Amino acid sequence: MAETTSINDVISIGQEGDVALICIDNPPVNATGQAVRQGLLDAMAQIGTSAKVIAIYCAGRTFVAGADIKEFGKTPLPPSLPDVLNQIEDSEIPVISVIHGTALGGGLELALATHARVAIEGAKIGLPEVLLGLLPGAGGTQRLPRLSGLPFSLDVILSGRQVPAKEALEKGAVDRVMSGEPRDVALAAAQDVLAGKLSTRKTKNLTADYDAKVIEETLAGVKKKNPHLISPVKCVEAVAACNKPLEEGLKVERQCFIDCMQTPQRAGLIHAFFGERAVSNIPEAKGDTRPLDKIGVIGGGTMGSGITTSCLMAGIPVRLIEVAQEGLDRGVATITKNLDGAVSRGKMSAEKRDAALAMLEPSLAMEDLADVDLVIEAVFEKMEIKKEIFGKLDTICKKGAILASNTSYLDVNKIAEMTSRPEDVLGLHFFSPAHVMRLLEIVQGAKTAPDVLATGFALAKRLKKVGVLAQVCDGFIGNRILGHYSKVNAFLVLDGASPQQVDDALERFGLAMGPHKVGDLAGLDIGYMNRQRMKEEGLDPNARYGGDVADRIAEKGWYGRKTGKGYYLYDAGRPVPNPEVETIIDEVRAEKGITPQSFTDEEIVDRYMTAMISEAARVVEDGTAKRPVDVDMVFLFGYGFPRFRGGPLHYADTIGAEELVRRIEAYAKEDPNYWQVPELLRKMAADGTTFADLNKEG
Known part of the structure; x- marks a missing residue:
């Protein structure tokens, strides 16, 4: 075996005859950090013309599996990944990549920039950036369509799924599937290039099989499926540029990437990504x-x-x-x-x-x-x-x-x-x-x-x-907070909004399902029994929000989907507002002497979210939840809170503590018993801190 030379701490090179081998060894996932990016350029320069084929492979359990999370939220140091990949593609010496484990995000984009791709059995490839509110920003939207066509590329980019090596081979994303250790496969594949048994070409010289109708239909589909999300639309817009020369297509991709970077959705989705890991890091x-x-x-x-x-x-x-x-x-x-x-x-x-x-x-x-x-x-x-x-x-x-x-x-x-x-x-x-x-x-x-x-x-x-x-505590994190903010549903409905308007407003905000539809799905008998228990135990002294309408619906045996009738009717297969619920609402309003008023969708969302955030702040304040991020993950994974908003307390930071205190104090003029400013929120408003700051302290 030829002696290897270290370029830096994470990149080394070796040479066997006319084959140069570049090894990336940046555990745990060989992420494309600055040292990897610079090391690849330095390795290419050092090899120069001493080899006739260059093979890039990785040490450890995987090929490059994405960006370096240590660089998230920081200004990236040069060289940029797109610049590195463009230089690799422009190499006059053929460069091949050998993929084992997973080639994800920038890792797959690195492979796409080489002149041939060999996958080791069991490998998977993917471009998961859309799951973080982004899109592949180092050529993935331009090079993959040139190799694999529009339908497959759009599927991979919009789903973020991991594609098995066999499927990748069938679709042209890789050129060969082999077995063996990465270095051995890299050497064997490079020798096949020399022998003319494995062909190489520059992806940028290929022409994408472009179909404007596919782009149009896909764009309409993502807008219908995810009307709240920006990054899927930008993914399609970027891929649509693959019929341009590569340099022009990359410019479109870069602008679409920047557009995504500047949205609150990107911050929310990245918070969700890290939060999922943070909750068990205690x-x-x-x-x-x-x-x-x-x-x-x-x-x-x-x-x-x-x-x-x-x-x-x-x-x-x-x-x-x-x-x-x-x-x-x-x-x-x-x-x-x-x-x-x-x-x-x-x-x-x-x-x-x-x-x-x-x-x-x-x-x-x-x-x-x-x-x-x-x-x-x-x-x-x-x-x-x-x-x-x-x-x-x-x-x-x-x-x-x-x-x-x-x-x-x-x-x-x-x-x-x-x-x-x-x-x-x-x-x-x-x-x-x-x-x-x-x-x-x-x-x-x-x-x-x-x-x-x-x-x-x-x-x-x-x-x-x-x-x-x-x-x-009663309800722990999620159900305790739910028990508090669900009273706002009763407040809004008694004071003039319909259950359907509340649901529609919150679904437009991004909730997977409005609260009354959720009640029907879970079973209205469950909430009814819990309210009865709380009344028996003296835990719910606020009769104004005691579930009068919900109780009367449940007492009629209308438990939601399981009985075919609740806030909605389900005979038609889809929820249709139950007209008899409107009668119950009118009866309760008359008994309580309530004159209905009108609410805008914005007012509904503001009250609902402010109530949720208020109790969530108290849950953190009294230690029921360890950190704000724990509350956020409970609601993302258990209550259908929109992932792109990061969770209720991440969303609270986008509103600001000072504005939240102002809202609560304004609502308290109607009902000072229910609307009370949490001390934690008042302190944050005074000193200008955020829930994100508390996560860092935690």
């Missing part, structure tokens, strides 16, 4: 964990079946417990249906589905939980029932087994008191449907042991969920 999520070799789930209803499905898909055996054979059969049928759905969506193979079902052990005997490592109780949201179950589990489960409650609101400490081992108890609040929704609130009880808490985060990771730490 001391509580680290350290020793307990085994998760077998899990018990109590309850075969919607939640229990979803939790079981999620565990089985992650390869964890589950013992499912129900009290009656009918319920057990129904649960097994639901789990089977869930797994069949995963197969039909391409999430798992039929063989893996069969293997997952083989790991399911249905039982009517709670005693069968004696050997499991973790029990997740997922029964009716009644404290008495949960206390009874945990009392039994205390006598049945082995020493060291973790006892978890999938409660949405209830006091985990009171549940833990029913056992002789409160240190083994925690809350694991899954969101429905549990096998689809990615949020998992991990609720720390007063006596929860550190390794139990760390195991909760380990479970979230294994289930591919976003685990967020929460402290005990």
